[in-house]
Amino acid sequence: MSRDRRRGLPRIALVHDWLTGMRGGEKVLEALCELYPEAPVFTMVHVPGTESRTIARHHPRGAWLSRLPGVGRYYRHLLPLFPLAAETFDLDEFDLVISSSHCAVKSIVRPGRARHLSYCHTPMRYVWDQRDAYFGPERLGRAGSRALRPVLAWLARWDAATAGRVDRYLANSQHVARRIHRYYNRRAEVVAPPVDTGFFHPDGRLPGDFALAVSALAPYKRLDVAIEGCRLAGIPLRIVGWGPEERRLRAQARGGAELLGTLSDEEIRELYRSCAMVLLPGEEDFGIVPVEAQACGRPVVAAAAGGALETVVDGTTGVLVAPGSAEALAEGIRRVRATRFDEAVLRRHAEAFGRERFKARISAIVDETLASGASPTTW
Numbered sequence: 034m035s036r037d038r039r040r041g042l043p044r045i046a047l048v049h050d051w052l053t054g055m056r057g058g059e060k061v062l063e064a065l066c067e068l069y070p071e072a073p074v075f076t077m078v079h080v081p082g083t084e085s086r087t088i089a090r091h092h093p094r095g096a097w098l099s100r101l102p103g104v105g106r107y108y109r110h111l112l113p114l115f116p117l118a119a120e121t122f123d124l125d126e127f128d129l130v131i132s133s134s135h136c137a138v139k140s141i142v143r144p145g146r147a148r149h150l151s152y153c154h155t156p157m158r159y160v161w162d163q164r165d166a167y168f169g170p171e172r173l174g175r176a177g178s179r180a181l182r183p184v185l186a187w188l189a190r191w192d193a194a195t196a197g198r199v200d201r202y203l204a205n206s207q208h209v210a211r212r213i214h215r216y217y218n219r220r221a222e223v224v225a226p227p228v229d230t231g232f233f234h235p236d237g238r239l240p241g242d243f244a245l246a247v248s249a250l251a252p253y254k255r256l257d258v259a260i261e262g263c264r265l266a267g268i269p270l271r272i273v274g275w276g277p278e279e280r281r282l283r284a285q286a287r288g289g290a291e292l293l294g295t296l297s298d299e300e301i302r303e304l305y306r307s308c309a310m311v312l313l314p315g316e317e318d319f320g321i322v323p324v325e326a327q328a329c330g331r332p333v334v335a336a337a338a339g340g341a342l343e344t345v346v347d348g349t350t351g352v353l354v355a356p357g358s359a360e361a362l363a364e365g366i367r368r369v370r371a372t373r374f375d376e377a378v379l380r381r382h383a384e385a386f387g388r389e390r391f392k393a394r395i396s397a398i399v400d401e402t403l404a405s406g407a408s409p410t411t412w
Contacts, residue, residue, distance in 0.1 A: 042071075043128035043129055043403055044126055044127045044128050044129075045069050045071070045072040045127065045128070045129045045130075045131065045399075046072055046073055046074075046075060046124055046127040046129070046130045046131070047062065047065050047066065047069065047072045047073070047074045047075070047091070047130075047131050047132075047133070048074075048075045048076070048122065048124075048130060048131070048132040048133070048134075048138045048141055049062045049074065049075070049076045049093075049132075049133045049134075049138065050076065050077055050078075050115075050133070050134060050135055050136040050137060050138050051076055051077050051078035051079070051108060051136075052074075052076045052078070052079045052080065052083060052084045052088065052093055052095075053078060053080045053083050053105050053108065054083050054275075054295070055083070055084065055085055055298075056249060057154070057226060057319070057320075057321040057322075058133055058135055058154050059084065059085070059088070060226065060227060060228075060229075060321060061133050061152060061154070061205075061226050061227065062074070062088060062133045063085050063087050063088055064227040064388060064391055064392055064395075065131060065133065065152075065395070066087050066088050066090070066091050067087060067392065068392050068395060068396060068399075069131075070090075070091075072091065072131075073091060073092070073094060074088060074091040074092070074093040074094065075093070075094050075096070075122045075124075075138075076093050076094070076095055076096070076099075076138075077095070077096045077098055077099075077115060077118040077119060077137065077138065078095060078096070078098050078099050078104055078105070078108045078111075078118075079093045079094070079095030079099045080099075080104070080105035083105070096118040096119075096121055096122065097118065097121065098111060098114065098118050109277065112159060112188070113184050113188065115136055115137040116137055116140065116188070116191050116195075118137070119137040119138050119140050119141055120140065120141065120142050122141055122142075124141065124142070124143055124144060124147065125144045127143075127144070127147055128146070128147055128148070128403065129147060129148045129149075129150065129399065129402065129403055130143050130147055130148070130149045130150070131150050131151075131152065131399070132149065132150075132151045132152065132199075133152050133154070134151055134152070134153055134154065135153070135154035135155050135157070135158075135318075136157055136159075137157065137192075139151045139153060139195070139196075139198070139199055140191070140192070140195035140196075140198055141198065142198065143198065148200045148201070148402050148403060148405075149198060149199050149200045149201075150199075150200065150201050150203065150398070150399065150402050151199040151201070151202050151203065152203045152205070152224070152395075153202055153203065153204055153205070153209060153213055153221065154205055154209065154226075154318055154319070155205075155209050155212060155318040156192065156209075156212050156213060156216045156217065157188065157189075157192050158253065158318075159185070159188075160185045160186075160188040160189040160192060161189060161192075161212075161216055162212075163252075163253050164185055166252040166253045167252055167253075168181050168185060172252070192216070193216060193217060196216075196217035196218070196219055199219070200402065201222075201398075201402055202217075202219050202220070202221035202222070203221060203222050203223070203224045203395075203398065204221035204222070204223050204224075205223070205224070205225060205226045205318060205319040205340070206223060206225065206318060206319040206339070206340040206343050207223055207343060208318060208319075208339045208340050208342070208343070209221070209223075209318050209319070209340075210222075210223050212318075222398070224391065224394050224395065224398070225319065225343075225386050225391065226319055226321055226386075226391065227386070227387070227388040227390075227391035227392065228321055228324040228325055228328060228383060228386040228387060228388065229325075229388050230328045230380075230383055230384050230386070230387045230388065231387075231388070232298065232302065233302055233305065233325045233328040233329050233383075234328060234329060234330075234380070235306065235329055235330035235376055235380065236306050238306055238307065240307070240308065240309045240310075240331065241307045241308055241309055242268065242269070242309055243268060243269040243270065243271055243308055243309060244259075244263050244268050244269070244270045244271070244308065244309060244310050244311070244312050244334075244366060245270075245271050245272075245273070245304050245305065245308040245310070245311050245312065245326075246259050246270065246271070246272045246273070246274075246311070246312045246313075246314070247272075247273045247274060247301055247304075247311070247322045247325075248272070248273070248274045248315075248322065249274050249275070249276045250272075250274050250275055250276030250277065250278040250279045250282060250292075251276045251277065251278060252277075252278060253315050253316065254278075254314070254315040255314040255315035255316075255336070255356075255357065256272060256278065256282055256314065256315075257281075257282065257285055258314040258315070258357060258358070258359050258362055259272070259290075259312045259314040259362065260282065260285050260286055260289060260290045261285075261359035261362075262312070262314065262359040262360075262361075262362030262363045262365075262366060263289065263290060263312075263362075263363075263366065264289050264359075265359060265360060265362075265363035266362075266363040266366040266367055268309070268366055268370075269289075269290070269291070270286075270289070270290040270291070270312070271290070271291045271293055271304065271308070272290055272291065272292045272293060273293050273294070273295070273296050273300075273301055273304065274294075274295065275294055275295050279292065301325075302329065305325060305326050305329035305331055306329050306330070306331070308331060309331075309369070309370065310326075310331060310332050310333065310334055310351070310366065310369045310370075311323060311326035311331055311332075311333050311334075312333070312334050312335075312362070312366075313333060313334070313335035313336060313341055313345075314335075314336055314362055315336060315356075316336055316338040316339040316341075316356060317339045317340045317341060318339060318340055319339075319340035319343070319344070320335070320339070320340045320341055320344060323335060323341060323344050323345055323351070324344050324383050324386045325383075327344075327345075327350050327351070327379040327380070327382055327383040328379075328380060328383035328384070330376035330379050330380055331379070332350060332351040332352070332369050332372075332374045332379065333345050333350065333351035333352075334351060334352050334354060334362060334365040334366055334368075334369055335351060335352075335353055335354070336353075336354060336355075336356035336357070336362075337353035337354060337355065337356060338356045341353065344386070346382065348372075349374075349378060349382075350374070350378065350379050350382050351369070351374075352365040352368045352369055352372075353365075
């Protein structure tokens with residue numbers, strides 16, 4: 034094995050799909066950077082200045098896609114090029130590659146002697162069970178959607194065919210572990226992502242009278258359901274985030290919801306503390322936002338699907354409702370308004386997902402993986 038010459042340790046590389054902002058996946062990468070301060074970061078698309086200072090200290094190395102002018106504005110449209118970009122990283126000098134993947138970097142080509150540990154946020158949702166949400170006729174029109182089908186089918190075949198490049202899979206939830214088994218026929222251990230419960234904590238104030246959603250403005254997030262649900266329940270809604278759905282959501286809101294764009298962690302914490310509840314209207318792979326809200330002592334109204342089933346305790350830390358229904362979400366909002374939630378109970382529940390627990394678990398798994406000579410089929 035090659036070794037870090039200064040410390041006599043195995044060389045570790047971190048690979049992430051893209052660095053264009055700080056969302057849930059980037060919080061995982063940030064914790065990995067803290068654990069392995071000598072590890073370089075590779076990414077398909079890097080927009081400098083959009084990552085945290087912790088990640089920036091690792092001097093992220095963008096693939097050739099990063100050199101395209103203004104790529105941060107349109108990188109999502111380059112989906113067919115991601116397989117090529119993911120396979121071009123030079124990782125020959127490393128003993129362990131840790132990929133943080135929700136798109137393509139679980140399929141990096143590693144040197145034969147190295148181990149590949151993949152923290153999988155989700156198999157590529159765009160080409161599996163959420164094709165229509167991104168590329169269906171309602172989004173692209175019948176002709177556009179039909180024209181893209183062969184490309185998406187090819188990407189799905191590539192995604193499944195390259196699943197064996199990973200020696201060991203970690204999933205962020207039982208929900209994602211089942212998807213990994215379904216699409217990759219591989220077993221995955223569950224390690225919940227890190228939530229900074231030291232930063233997100235209550236400050237003793239009484240809840241306000243507005244609902245909050247903190248989310249990328251993407252189709253599967255179902256923020257359209259949040260806007261309509263709040264209208265039906267008669268409660269103001271504030272939305273934090275940015276993404277391709279912004280124009281459509283602003284048109285739908287028509288003054289009934291306020292879109293705040295991208296905010297700092299400090300500003301988001303302030304909103305958590307001052308809101309009445311946090312909404313999670315879409316199916317999440319895990320969903321860090323509900324746990325951050327609970328860490329700040331605020332209940333959650335969430336669609337009873339995906340990761341929310343593992344992070345929200347119905348009637349104790351929030352309310353679970355039928356997915357995809359504005360009426361059900363509105364009824365959940367009314368239930369929260371009529372229920373007195375115990376801030377201390379919310380806080381204790383969130384602490385089970387704390388950052389230090391994540392780092393301790395990852396560190397143990399990395400040590401075990403490096404010490405193992407197991408083949409990919411073992412895990």
